[in-house]
Amino acid sequence: AQSTNDQRRLDERVKAFLEANRHEWEDLNVPYEDGQVLHDLIIRNNSTSALEIGTSTGHSTIWMAWALSKTGGKLVTIEIDENRQKVAIANLEEVGLADYVDFRLGDAHRLVKELRGPFDFVFADADKDWYVQYFKDIDPKLVAGGIFTAHNVLQSIRGIREYMAFVDKHPGYVTTVDKSSSSGIAISLKK
Numbered sequence: 001a002q003s004t005n006d007q008r009r010l011d012e013r014v015k016a017f018l019e020a021n022r023h024e025w026e027d028l029n030v031p032y033e034d035g036q037v038l039h040d041l042i043i044r045n046n047s048t049s050a051l052e053i054g055t056s057t058g059h060s061t062i063w064m065a066w067a068l069s070k071t072g073g074k075l076v077t078i079e080i081d082e083n084r085q086k087v088a089i090a091n092l093e094e095v096g097l098a099d100y101v102d103f104r105l106g107d108a109h110r111l112v113k114e115l116r117g118p119f120d121f122v123f124a125d126a127d128k129d130w131y132v133q134y135f136k137d138i139d140p141k142l143v144a145g146g147i148f149t150a151h152n153v154l155q156s157i158r159g160i161r162e163y164m165a166f167v168d169k170h171p172g173y174v175t176t177v178d179k180s181s182s183s184g185i186a187i188s189l190k191k
């Protein structure tokens, strides 16, 4: 946990970076609005143990790590592309949030199965046709009251329809869709 002054300085630095780069992201990154949604969910749920699947160059990572700097939490984030991960690490260092993030390089299909958890917040933003499998692998490691979010659910991408049908009928979760951007974020709350 940080002192109030340290947190205030960090907040200013992160805010300035996010504003300055708002329209500069070009590696499949989430839009600013969706970053804000993830940040606010973590704060509202007081999440402290988060997982991201699909770091890319770290836009959503910054939003989530920023929220976790306030809740006293940590984020594990997985990326398969080494160059994107390098840029993400540099970005998180630049804003002063790298200490809140554990960067993992490799195929999330395997790494997610190996993670021990428990987690109380998950953001899936990698290969959409694997969302159902990611969900099944993480479910036993997600605490009650925890949240599994998935990006791009308003878009017609292969795997999305199957994913939404799966979570909508899952008896252990209540799922809503945030429409802050045209991408859409499915938010599944574990009962």
Ligand SMILES: C[S@@+](CC[C@H](N)C(=O)[O-])C[C@H]1O[C@@H](n2cnc3c(N)ncnc32)[C@H](O)[C@@H]1O
Pocket (backbone or CB within 6 Å): 027, 028, 029, 030, 053, 054, 055, 056, 057, 058, 059, 060, 061, 078, 079, 080, 081, 084, 106, 107, 108, 109, 125, 126, 127
């Ligand atoms: C939509 S981008 C993530 C954007 C990021 N969340 C952001 O807002 O900055 C998806 C990323 O997932 C990565 N990815 C795709 N399949 C993967 C896999 N099987 N394991 C790990 N990463 C994967 C891609 O390389 C890509 O960088």
